[in-house]
Amino acid sequence: xxxxxxxxxxxxxxxxxxxxxxxxxxxxxxxxxxxxxxxxxxxxxxxxxxxxxxxxxxxxxxxxxxxxxxxxxxxxxxxxxxxxxxxxxxxxxxxxxxxxxxxxxxxxxxxxxxxxxxxxxxxxxxxxxxxxxxxxxxxxxxxxxxxxx
Numbered sequence: 807x808x809x810x811x812x813x814x815x816x817x818x819x820x821x822x823x824x825x826x827x828x829x830x831x832x833x834x835x836x837x838x839x840x841x842x843x844x845x846x847x848x849x850x851x852x853x854x855x856x857x858x859x860x861x862x863x864x865x866x867x868x869x870x871x872x873x874x875x876x877x878x879x880x881x882x883x884x885x886x887x888x889x890x891x892x893x894x895x896x897x898x899x900x901x902x903x904x905x906x907x908x909x910x911x912x913x914x915x916x917x918x919x920x921x922x923x924x925x926x927x928x929x930x931x932x933x934x935x936x937x938x939x940x941x942x943x944x945x946x947x948x949x950x951x952x953x954x955x
Contacts, residue, residue, distance in 0.1 A: 811861065812851040816920075819847020820927060833935055833943065840931060844924060 823840035831839075855865040936944075 811863075815847055815851040816923075819844050819851075820923075822847075823927060824930075827931065827934055833940065837931060837935075841928075844927065848920065848924075 823843045826836050826840040826843065829836075850862065853862055854860065855862060860868070932940075
């Protein structure tokens with residue numbers, strides 16, 4: 807289901823999100839920052855790049871290795887191959903297309919477990935907030951809502 811890299815990234819994102827509760831910032835800032843950190847960690851953990859679905863670290867390694875090696879340029883044109891099948895389009899030259907592909911590994915990962923863990927973290931945030939004077943803020947907020955009606 808997961809490989810260790812994905813679990814490390816998700817665990818690190820969860821730990822950073824929990825550390826967002828420690829400062830004495832307003833509650834909305836704590837929750838929004840923690841949710842952004844969790845979403846970024848989830849996207850980084852699931853992100854695969856290229857047609858062969860490499861991770862970001864592998865893609866960066868290949869990019870840096872390619873940048874540091876000498877290039878062999880061929881100034882005599884490419885070896886273009888003709889189509890052997892005449893049913894397609896006779897005489898057209900087919901070249902492979904190397905477009906960058908960016909996908910998420912939804913097929914490799916059970917998303918329901920991720921969502922359960924994410925909702926559990928949000929629930930823990932909510933209970934910690936309720937314990938740390940959240941009930942007073944919630945009561946004041948509900949009082950303001952009742953005055954508007």
